[in-house]
Amino acid sequence: MPELNARDPGKTEATAGEVLGHVHSVTGAQASIGLLSANGLHRAGATVGKFIKIHTGKALLIGVITDVSLLVSPSIGEQRYCGVAHVDLTGEIGDRGGKIGFRRGVTDYPSIGDAASALTSNELRLVFDTSAAKTIKIGQLQQDSTITVAVDVDEMLSKHFAVLGTTGVGKSSAVAVILQQILQVRPDVRILLLDVHNEYGRCFGERAYLVNPGNLRLPFWLFNFEEIVDVFFGGRPGLDEEVEILAEVIPQAKVTYTQYRHTIERTAIKKQDPKSSGYTVDTPVPYRLADLLAQIDERMGKLENRTSRLVHHKLMTRIETVSNDPRYAFMFENANVGGDTMAESISQLFRLPADGRPMTIMQLAGLPAEVVDAVVSVLCRMAFDFGMWSDTASPMLIVCEEAHRYASVDRTVGFGPTRRAISRLAKEGRKYGVFLGLITQRPAELDPTILSQCSTLFAMRMSNDRDQALLRSAVSDSAANLFAFVPALGTREALAFGVGTPLPTRLTFAELPRQLLPRSEAFTGDPANQMGGQDLNFIAAVVERWRGATMRRRVAADEAARDVKPTVGAEAMPPPVPPVPSAPPLTPEPGRFSLLKKPLTDKPDPYAALRSPAAAPGNR
Ligand SMILES: Nc1ncnc2c1ncn2[C@@H]1O[C@H](COP(=O)(O)OP(=O)(O)OP(=O)(O)O)[C@@H](O)[C@H]1O
Numbered sequence: 001m002p003e004l005n006a007r008d009p010g011k012t013e014a015t016a017g018e019v020l021g022h023v024h025s026v027t028g029a030q031a032s033i034g035l036l037s038a039n040g041l042h043r044a045g046a047t048v049g050k051f052i053k054i055h056t057g058k059a060l061l062i063g064v065i066t067d068v069s070l071l072v073s074p075s076i077g078e079q080r081y082c083g084v085a086h087v088d089l090t091g092e093i094g095d096r097g098g099k100i101g102f103r104r105g106v107t108d109y110p111s112i113g114d115a116a117s118a119l120t121s122n123e124l125r126l127v128f129d130t131s132a133a134k135t136i137k138i139g140q141l142q143q144d145s146t147i148t149v150a151v152d153v154d155e156m157l158s159k160h161f162a163v164l165g166t167t168g169v170g171k172s173s174a175v176a177v178i179l180q181q182i183l184q185v186r187p188d189v190r191i192l193l194l195d196v197h198n199e200y201g202r203c204f205g206e207r208a209y210l211v212n213p214g215n216l217r218l219p220f221w222l223f224n225f226e227e228i229v230d231v232f233f234g235g236r237p238g239l240d241e242e243v244e245i246l247a248e249v250i251p252q253a254k255v256t257y258t259q260y261r262h263t264i265e266r267t268a269i270k271k272q273d274p275k276s277s278g279y280t281v282d283t284p285v286p287y288r289l290a291d292l293l294a295q296i297d298e299r300m301g302k303l304e305n306r307t308s309r310l311v312h313h314k315l316m317t318r319i320e321t322v323s324n325d326p327r328y329a330f331m332f333e334n335a336n337v338g339g340d341t342m343a344e345s346i347s348q349l350f351r352l353p354a355d356g357r358p359m360t361i362m363q364l365a366g367l368p369a370e371v372v373d374a375v376v377s378v379l380c381r382m383a384f385d386f387g388m389w390s391d392t393a394s395p396m397l398i399v400c401e402e403a404h405r406y407a408s409v410d411r412t413v414g415f416g417p418t419r420r421a422i423s424r425l426a427k428e429g430r431k432y433g434v435f436l437g438l439i440t441q442r443p444a445e446l447d448p449t450i451l452s453q454c455s456t457l458f459a460m461r462m463s464n465d466r467d468q469a470l471l472r473s474a475v476s477d478s479a480a481n482l483f484a485f486v487p488a489l490g491t492r493e494a495l496a497f498g499v500g501t502p503l504p505t506r507l508t509f510a511e512l513p514r515q516l517l518p519r520s521e522a523f524t525g526d527p528a529n530q531m532g533g534q535d536l537n538f539i540a541a542v543v544e545r546w547r548g549a550t551m552r553r554r555v556a557a558d559e560a561a562r563d564v565k566p567t568v569g570a571e572a573m574p575p576p577v578p579p580v581p582s583a584p585p586l587t588p589e590p591g592r593f594s595l596l597k598k599p600l601t602d603k604p605d606p607y608a609a610l611r612s613p614a615a616a617p618g619n620r
């Protein structure tokens with residue numbers, strides 16, 4: 001009794017397994033199949049993207065049709081053919097240690113005349129075997145929704161992956177599906193998600209630790225030279241004279257701080273040459289901003305030339321302005337206290353130990369726009385360096401949304417160190433257990449050398465010609481025909497190919513429940529919130545907060561920091577150097593921080609999580 005086909009009751013499994021044609025030619029891992037007219041090809045569904053099997057003597061070779069056309073060779077012997085299909089062979093079904101299973105790679109090539117037929121549902125199940133330990137189930141096969149598509153998670157992670165598609169096709173949701181599965185199957189992997197639009201906060205529940213400007217601690221001395229210059233100059237290239245001064249005083253400030261730590265009596269400090277200390281501008285050791293400013297001031301005091309004095313003065317003002325900006329508190333809090341908090345920062349960001357939350361969602365949208373590039377650079381660099389120096393303490397996955405912004409093909413766009421950090425992860429990360437997941441709407445704008453390192457690709461709908469051409473260049477010539485689908489894919493649909501998937505597969509990502517969909521916190525679509533938006537008091541409170549957050553005044557945090565007892569590594573600290581009186585005095589305003597902390601209305605404060613990490617339900 002033939003089994004009924006779920007999608008097309010008129011078509012039976014027996015029909016699907018019938019011979020569609022025979023091998024006419026074989027070139028490497030590609031074969032052309034002469035299609036027999038007798039079988040009603042339209043019924044058997046021999047079209048682009050369909051899977052096909054070829055019966056050789058020893059195994060069943062599995063491939064995907066990449067191109068079909070009307071006839072070529074009129075006949076071979078008695079047989080008459082009506083068309084030809086080109087097939088990319090990708091694996092075989094055979095005996096795997098006493099069990100029938102699918103394996104990637106072809107060991108036994110077909111011969112001319114071998115029979116080809118469509119895969120049955122059971123064979124498809126064997127190909128997308130979800131019972132294997134390290135597979136993640138991300139969705140359903142588009143051509144047979146009863147088949148779950150499983151991806152080999154180890155292969156996908158260790159050789160990086162990318163999700164590509166135009167806006168609104170479901171990239172972020174697909175990433176949420178993939179990451180939720182990784183959390184289940186590989187709880188040992190630490191995930192750092194760079195959430196550019198603050199949209200993933202609700203997707204992973206208790207499993208994710210939310211980091212936002214309110215609870216991020218990324219001391220300025222963790223930034224390397226290029227990164228800190230970028231911060232001081234507000235994302236613009238630094239002025240040469242000022243950058244030169246910084247290059248000299250930063251190592252000196254590091255030496256000074258190290259000496260403080262070893263000396264109780266400040267008078268006993270001998271001047272040490274930074275060169276002999278071994279510190280470079282990039283060594284990630286603590287130093288204090290006050291020492292840096294004091295060094296610049298000291299140099300300025302020795303100068304006679306008015307122009308040079310002015311350059312020093314401008315640099316000091318610049319540093320003070322940035323460090324006093326409340327939006328930069330995550331970097332400059334405790335800037336004059338010292339204390340080596342690098343281990344704490346790494347532990348917080350990379351979830352070591354995980355404490356039941358192996359994932360960090362780094363919400364970048366609340367950071368000052370001009371500093372985001374530098375922060376992404378620091379995070380990617382630290383992930384790589386930590387992986388390298390710890391000999392892969394824990395495998396780590398860095399997921400980067402809007403990757404084209406950070407690693408653009410145009411070298412004049414974006415921030416060089418960020419591109420270099422991402423590129424280094426892409427090229428060498430796997431050696432140290434640091435993996436990359438990139439998401440972009442504009443693949444053509446992403447540095448192709450970085451994209452080419454991503455060995456599993458999920459291509460969602462893309463209509464731009466340049467994006468499609470780039471994708472085609474990433475795969476073999478024959479598989480490129482599969483991309484004819486790409487402009488026609490629906491929301492949630494993707495063409496998955498590469499090392500993670502057994503075959504190039506058109507799939508539909510699993511549907512996420514509404515409450516787990518990624519969406520920007522700025523817009524929830526919730527009618528209750530929209531009512532809040534129409535309330536004048538609400539808007540007034542927003543305006544007040546908006547102004548408060550962008551006003552540049554003396555940060556209370558710096559003052560408060562002086563009273564705070566340093567904890568780690570700062571036991572022997574003398575009182576901090578008095579502030580350098582270079583910038584015009586700024587009015588202290590004790591109430592300013594309360595602006596940021598004040599709830600907008602009597603309603604529950606929707607931003608509580610942003611400001612008070614302890615109070616946030618998602619945080620520890
Ligand atoms: N897996 C899914 N489950 C449920 N709904 C989905 C899924 N994928 C996409 N959608 C629907 O499509 C909408 C857009 O999806 P999503 O935000 O993931 O797109 P995107 O490609 O990330 O967009 P953008 O480029 O603007 O960031 C979602 O709000 C949701 O309604």
Ligand SMILES: [Mg+2]
Nearest residue numbers: 168171172173
């Ligand atoms: Mg998105």
